[in-house]
Amino acid sequence: MLRSLRGRLIVLLVLLVCAALASGILMVGLFHQSAAAQLGQAAAENSRACEAIATAYRQVGASPAARVGTSDETALNARLTTLLERSLRGRPAVQGGIWRNATGSLAYAYPTYVGAVQRTAPPDGELPRIRAVNAQAVGGDHTVSRHYGSQSQTLLLAACPLPGPVPNLTAWTMTMTRTFPSHSYYQLMAGLGVLLVTVLAAALLLTHLTMTWSRHVTRIEAALNAYDLAELPVLPATRERELDRIVLALNEAGGRLSVARQRAETLARQMATAERLAAIGRVAAGVAHEIRNPIAAMRLKAESAVAAGPERQPQALAVILGQIERLDALVRRLLSITEHDEPRREPVQVEPFLDACIAEHTDLAAAKGLTFRRDGDLREARFDPNQLQRALDNLVLNAIEAAPAGTRIDVTARQTADAAVFSVLDRGAGPPAHILDHLFEPFVTGRPDGTGLGLSIVREVAEAHGGTARLMRTADGTLFEIVLPWPIS
Template identity: 50%
Template sequence: MHSLHARLLVLWLLSLLACAVVGVLLVQLYQVSNVARVGQAEAVIARACDLVRDRYAFYVAGWHGPVPPGADARLRTDLTAVVSLALAPVPEVEGGIWQQDTGSLAYAYPTYPGSGPKTDLPQAEAARIQAVNERAVADEQHVSQMFHSASEALLLEACPLRGPIPGLSAWTMTRVQAAFGYGRLSAGLGALAILVVGSAVCLTALVVDWSRRVRSIESGLAEIGREMPALSRTGSRELDRIVDALNEAGRRLAEQRRRAEHLAERVAASERLAALGRVAGGIAHEIRNPLAAMRLRAENALASPDIERPRRALADILDQIVRLNRLVTELLAMTQRGTPRPVPVALETFLDALVARHADAAAAEGVTLTTDCGVDTAVIDPEMVGRILDNLLQNAVRHTQAGGRVWVRVTAGASDDRLRFIVADTGPGVPPDLQATMFEPFVTGRADGTGLGLAIARELAMAHGGDLRLMAEGDETPGQGAAFVLDLSQAPAQAIGPDHE
């Protein structure tokens, strides 16, 4: 179906099929329309019969005295008025009241389209009217009948009338004229078929011509190399617009390629300078604050007559020097990634030592530390992995409220050569505005932080052939708080089950 000719053939066949389907549907709709009209007429005469019955019930309500015979002229006049009033709002419906032994007692056709009122019972249908009324009285329910002829359908409806006069029934009748115009419908369908076939032929000729012109464009593009060749015009305005656009695009692409190669070199240099600028700005910020604090302490100590003031100032200056030394140490750790030295490590003992290093800090914060070791031994660099986990545990303890919990879980990864550490807490979690940049240098959510801890941890994880990330919600999420996942390459030993706290 990738060929234009095949698609055209399918389109042609679909057009012919659509024409045939539309023709069949139109014929069926034409036939169904008569059925629908008959159904509508049946509902109309049934409602009209109910109107006559209701009018009669109102007429005989509270009847007193003897029942007059069916030949009574006043009774016939009253019943004719009852039928006329009932059928007045129903167009093209005639009807009356029938007595089983006497025959027609009343007849009316208030909406007769001819000139003057029609008061005589239609004798051609008298036998059918009698039969349907006798059946309605005998069955004591509505009876409807339909009689077809070449030009119309005759519909009759009868319903029994309950009251003091025995053997009465109301009847209504209407005619549904047969629809005309089948010849015009056939002519229209033929014209539709001719139109569809003619359109398909014209479309075929158009596509064949375009295929020839497109092949000329393809032959020109087949010679393309590093530079797009100039294509010749085809003589068709629409295709020539494409040819002109391709030629212009080729010229612009060649120019843009030359500019892009030049700009790529400049962008690479700019990115290196920008990265260096960001790091330099962060370092300057982190160094300027301690220097400013030391200068302020020294100036105050020199200006104060208090002999104890210089001693306190020196103590504060030493604290700031320690802070600067820690910053330099972290910067060196981030830039000097190092080479891992993996050795077999008993992970349960490794986790116990890890938790012991942070037990005092956790106790001071009122935080519980637990471990869950699901792997017996693994081949890892214990110093490098310990530095990563120390950083994560320190952050978790610092951000967990009193009474909270921090735990370290070790499991085998998705494959046998992977190992997963999860450090999770019940704290407030990582703010959404920090999640995208939290592993970049100097990004921190604390005023006293350097923003290098997570950056160093990720660099160490990558040096160990692994990755460090924030666990997404719904991905083994521990619930409230933050959870960091450290995936490492190693050869896990046999897994064990019990938790260790």
Template identity: 45%
Template structure:
């Protein structure tokens, strides 16, 4: 569900926070329920105490015709207070008495002094009781305590008389409630501590991971940087292993670079050996022919000497062409790329080989799917000439050779296709190396020049394998080099 350690820690942190809120809310509900239960019990006791005063008053007034000295008589008020006191003996801490509509509080058997607010609430509730002719109870807060008042109407010789009770609640908790609240409080503290600890852990890990990610991203080399430890045991084990892997990678890279240098040196020596052998082979034959002709000319007549000189000049021309091609390979090409119209360029390249193609009955065609290219016109023309010469030598009579220009992604592809068998399989791995050829009369420099021309343009030359017909491709970047 979650993709990273950070997201898992955050999810766990949110769960712990939610549980802590739930436990806190449970404690609030428990406290409220405890207060409600105590208030309900106190209400029942206050109403029972009020009924007890009513019963005591009925017993007191049985057969009594009422006060003769009026309601303000101190003796009457003390007698009525005694009636209330007797009724409240069972109710510890309960205040009570009698209230008359004209006289107000007629009797007070309270163990404490009533406040003005309590007297006012008592009078209002007693008046409401007489008006509704039924028992009533009410509560209100005063000075941080809850005051509960109950009143019930009385019948007897004194009209408009009501009994009242009043108690002050401090919501004392029982031992079971205290233990439950203590347990919930400890659980809440533990969850809050776990939430804080997990939050700190999440923050630290996020900071460490961000630093490691920053250090890895800031490294400009190909080797892994040495990462500083964080102090977190598990994370440091990973970082230590990563540092060791980086050291091994650096050592392996250094060893690979050393071996690559040796391989390149070996390859250069091998290429140099092949070039030297090829040059020696290519020069030996013309030199031997020129020597033979020169020896014959020394002992022959003027006509024979003229023919010998012509043959010698032909071999000198061959050597000069070989040396120029060798120089083209050894010296970097000085390119002058321009925008070239490909249809006209392809027609021009094919036109230079029409005579040879006609002699063998070969049909030259072009398929141009791109209008323009950006390259050195002369250098690429010579490269395509080499590919077409190879195709003309390899293609069977009365076949077709096609010059293809197309675009493949960001590359311009110039290809030559012929119906020949292609180069021998054993030569294909070194086909573009100098002096690698499958024809006894070939120099093996044409394809090497093709590859160097393509690379000078930022591209590559290759033989498509397997391919029927045989297809050589030159890939050039479509944008200017």
């Protein structure tokens, strides 16, 4: 599976956003839990303050101050106020009082109030709620708590019954707690803000990194596609450390490739030169061998004629003329190889053409007990009949030399999808293995009496027509083919 750096960066960005969302949800949940805990703590503290007033009242219930009846309201109010201040002094932000269900507030105290003017009466705006909570606590045996919330703070009220000589008395306490926005809320918002800024910065950084890498990779790809792979371009630096390491490696590889290519071209030229020199050497050796034998024969005959007198000279001259004719034939065959005449193509009926080629060699084949068979589905083609006949003559002569007595030689012309194939098949063993690599070169032959020029002429004719000559090993024997492009034009 192919892996993409861009895909990995996108996945990393998604994971970062998910982590930020999860952290935000967790922080909001913790804030709500903290606010609920703060509210519960404040409510418990408010209830304990009310119970502290009730406990203090019970402690003084049997004292003479408690027997102050309704006839001395001022003294009772003073006593109760002192009791309230003593009970609430250690409870910051808690205010409270003594409430009579029939007449209302008997005493009030807010000892921890930090304002410039001391409060001496309950807040008028909260009197309906104070009256309601005290009414619920009258005649009961437990503390009654109520809370009233707003957007930014919560009002907590508690009332507890006061048993004693004065009937229908209750103690009440009240406090305010800020729930939203509080200090923890601002901490939460600050944390969420920092988290949001971090996520945005990370997202921008990842986006910039993804776009930058994509742009550099696209530029490198375009630069590589614009040049031939045999010559890598020099890529510019990207100012990205990791990418520049890759770019540097590619530039160094391009330099090494260029050096290797130049070295390979030099070696190829040297090998081509060596092959040409080797071919020239083989040709020169073949020519020297072919010329030296006739010259030696002519010299021997001339020396014999000079020594024997006039009666031997006609015979010697006849031998010398024969050797001169051999040398002339050799020169003509060499010229047919070196002179690359352009083929004169013309429409040719293939079957009569093959019959004519076979007819020239029927007597020679019959002397060896050989027969011919002409076959194939090619009816007409365009080629130079003189050149192709010379090539087929060499193949037929080679087949006659190689074929065992009493066998058949097949001369075929067939048509394929893109070529016309002329072939000669004999039942002989074929050329020796050690000359197969140079079989179609001049003076390469497997016969002691051969010149090694016949197959080179076949190759030159095939290449002049834009085709090839080849040797095929078959189960029936040795098959030589001349493959010309089809249709031949």
